[in-house]
Amino acid sequence: MDLSxxxxxxxxxxxxxxxxxxxxxxxxxHLTSILGYVDKLNKVDTxxxxxxxxxxxxxxxxxxxxxxxxxxxxRDTVINSFPRKQGALLEVPAVFESRTx
Amino acid sequence: MRCxxxxxxxxxxxxxxxxxxRAPREKSxxxxxxxxxxxxxxxxxxxxxxxxxxxxxxxxxxxxxxxIKEHDHEIGAFLHVAEDEALVEAREFDRRRAAGxxxxxxxxxPVAIKNNIxxxxxxxxxxxxxLENYQATSDATVIKRLRTAGAIIIGETNMDxxxxxxxxxxxxxxxxxxxxxxxxxxxxSSGGSIAAVAxxxxxAALGTDTGGSVRQPAALCGVVGLKPTYGRVSRYGAIALxxxxxxxxxxxxxxxDVAEVFSVIAGNDDKDATAVEMDVVVPELIPNDIKxxxxxxxxxxxxxxxxxxxxxxxxxxxxxxxxxxxxxKEISLPHTEYAIAVYYxxxxxxxxxxxxxxxxxxxxxxxxxxxxxxxxxxxxxxGFGAETKRRVMLGSFALSKGxxxxxxxxxxxxxxxxxxxxxxxxxxVDVIATPTSPTIAWNLGEKFxxxxxxxxxxxxxxxxxxxxxxxxxxxxxxxEDLPIGLxxxxxxxDETCLFxxxxxxxxxxxxxxxxxxx
Numbered sequence: 001m002d003l004s005x006x007x008x009x010x011x012x013x014x015x016x017x018x019x020x021x022x023x024x025x026x027x028x029x030h031l032t033s034i035l036g037y038v039d040k041l042n043k044v045d046t047x048x049x050x051x052x053x054x055x056x057x058x059x060x061x062x063x064x065x066x067x068x069x070x071x072x073x074x075r076d077t078v079i080n081s082f083p084r085k086q087g088a089l090l091e092v093p094a095v096f097e098s099r100t101x
Numbered sequence: 102m103r104c105x106x107x108x109x110x111x112x113x114x115x116x117x118x119x120x121x122x123r124a125p126r127e128k129s130x131x132x133x134x135x136x137x138x139x140x141x142x143x144x145x146x147x148x149x150x151x152x153x154x155x156x157x158x159x160x161x162x163x164x165x166x167x168x169i170k171e172h173d174h175e176i177g178a179f180l181h182v183a184e185d186e187a188l189v190e191a192r193e194f195d196r197r198r199a200a201g202x203x204x205x206x207x208x209x210x211p212v213a214i215k216n217n218i219x220x221x222x223x224x225x226x227x228x229x230x231x232l233e234n235y236q237a238t239s240d241a242t243v244i245k246r247l248r249t250a251g252a253i254i255i256g257e258t259n260m261d262x263x264x265x266x267x268x269x270x271x272x273x274x275x276x277x278x279x280x281x282x283x284x285x286x287x288x289x290s291s292g293g294s295i296a297a298v299a300x301x302x303x304x305a306a307l308g309t310d311t312g313g314s315v316r317q318p319a320a321l322c323g324v325v326g327l328k329p330t331y332g333r334v335s336r337y338g339a340i341a342l343x344x345x346x347x348x349x350x351x352x353x354x355x356x357x358d359v360a361e362v363f364s365v366i367a368g369n370d371d372k373d374a375t376a377v378e379m380d381v382v383v384p385e386l387i388p389n390d391i392k393x394x395x396x397x398x399x400x401x402x403x404x405x406x407x408x409x410x411x412x413x414x415x416x417x418x419x420x421x422x423x424x425x426x427x428x429x430k431e432i433s434l435p436h437t438e439y440a441i442a443v444y445y446x447x448x449x450x451x452x453x454x455x456x457x458x459x460x461x462x463x464x465x466x467x468x469x470x471x472x473x474x475x476x477x478x479x480x481x482x483x484g485f486g487a488e489t490k491r492r493v494m495l496g497s498f499a500l501s502k503g504x505x506x507x508x509x510x511x512x513x514x515x516x517x518x519x520x521x522x523x524x525x526x527x528x529x530v531d532v533i534a535t536p537t538s539p540t541i542a543w544n545l546g547e548k549f550x551x552x553x554x555x556x557x558x559x560x561x562x563x564x565x566x567x568x569x570x571x572x573x574x575x576x577x578x579x580x581e582d583l584p585i586g587l588x589x590x591x592x593x594x595d596e597t598c599l600f601x602x603x604x605x606x607x608x609x610x611x612x613x614x615x616x617x618x619x
Contacts, residue, residue: 015497017490018482030552038442044515051513054345055331055569061374077238083467093473
């Protein structure tokens with residue numbers, strides 16, 4: 001799998017990462033070599049094999065859907081870590097104002 | 102004490118730090134004890150000394166702080182040290198002990214915590230610039246359990262960013278060095294926690310293990326490191342890397358101590374649906390014999406690429422177990438050669454999803470962009486280091502339209518085949534013995550610019566995470582004055598078997614008693 005610089009820029013945008021120009025070529029090299037290595041998986045016959053999606057047998061875990069009281073100290077710490085806020089509310093950039101895609 | 106950029110520990114010690122050592126009573130008592138009983142005490146030894154009233158918890162904490170102050174500027178194990186809080190807690194345990202109260206199992210014992218596990222009120226950086234100033238809002242479940250057991254959280258340790266790396270060189274703050282040789286890497290990603298134990302700063306520490314991040318540094322630094330079965334230990338409050346692989350693990354210098362910490366942190370939790378209730382291991386009840394134990398040596402692991410000295414040490418360890426009553430047989434894990442490829446698809450896909458929450462909007466490194474997209478791009482572009490960017494992009498690619506069947510889903514199917522290999526093997530044997538790392542610790546910087554070479558160093562550890570089984574590394578020799586690790590793997594939820602073999606091995610050998618000269 002040979003990736004182009006354009007591929008890397010596309011993947012970086014999907015990943016929400018701003019890359020410097022010199023990073024693009026560096027990651028192109030790294031990702032190409034890693035994908036070259038993982039191509040060996042194509043040698044394995046996996047017909048009829050299920051996908052293993054978790055580290056153990058998964059079961060539904062049930063709980064009663066009841067409101068829980070949160071710790072006020074925890075709440076304050078969460079609010080204090082907001083980069084931008086108005087009072088106790090999180091301030092976010094406009095979502096629909098200037099759509100780019 | 103909060104300075105993260107500064108790697109000189111002396112600069113982060115509060116001005117009153119030295120005062121405590123000048124109190125005459127403390128000074129003379131510490132002087133007498135120094136180098137006699139204080140250095141490299143294990144949890145079991147500390148507990149005995151505390152209950153015999155030969156030492157106080159305050160003295161244990163003071164000694165740990167002193168050793169950190171004297172030596173950590175050369176090693177770089179700690180990101181933060183909580184002197185004041187630790188001393189206050191220690192004095193409280195001493196008061197309660199003097200009053201004759203019944204105290205829990207780890208009362209007054211100092212431990213260190215990898216900085217991707219939340220400790221309320223302290224910085225939880227995960228080794229990343231994007232979380233440089235992030236303060237933990239609550240204790241992780243494992244921290245709550247350690248506190249209930251009386252452990253004192255003395256500080257938080259350095260790590261590869263978000264636990265991605267095999268050398269602790271990917272920390273946004275500084276590299277940790279191997280206590281045996283400060284020109285060498287300590288392994289990773291839990292390099293800080295493991296180095297803190299290997300250097301004798303603390304008797305035990307917690308790390309996280311997604312593909313070997315507790316076991317590999319434990320091997321390279323000569324201590325015991327456990328990755329429990331997937332589902333054994335709640336991950337609530339551990340900053341998620343790859344959720345189908347992550348486990349919180351313990352490291353210490355003896356198997357007994359690891360078993361003790363494990364018995365405290367294991368158990369189900371309403372806050373982590375994967376954590377299940379299983380019988381808790383009682384360390385005292387682990388039998389000290391291996392009569393009839395069946396050990397498997399997977400033929401696919403003992404092939405090219407392994408240091409001859411590593412191979413020799415591991416085979417000698419197995420031979421020693423054999424002469425003491427174990428039965429040894431060759432087994433096959435036929436899909437071994439695909440483990441790294443499977444791991445480096447599944448893990449980045451999960452990393453990409455988990456790290457999506459690092460958006461610079463709700464917490465962490467924030468940037469003012471001209472719009473929402475620009476805000477994300479800049480916050481993440483500036484806040485993430487190279488390895489994190491590499492893996493997030495790898496994950497985005499492997500999950501993107503047109504490629505997810507060929508990469509992600511293919512990897513999930515091969516993962517199932519790897520799990521079945523182990524299932525078959527454990528019908529024939531009780532425990533599988535392998536090297537933990539194909540080499541001893543390498544030079545700082547040696548593999549830093551070659552990610553694939555770095556990934557291949559995880560070749561013996563990732564399979565246990567993929568299959569969800571428990572695995573432990575313990576010291577089994579030295580080459581060029583650097584430690585070699587023996588890895589033991591067992592069937593799901595059979596940590597007791599690992600402890601039984603490990604404890605018996607440590608009763609026959611003294612590798613775990615060797616100490617680095619700092």
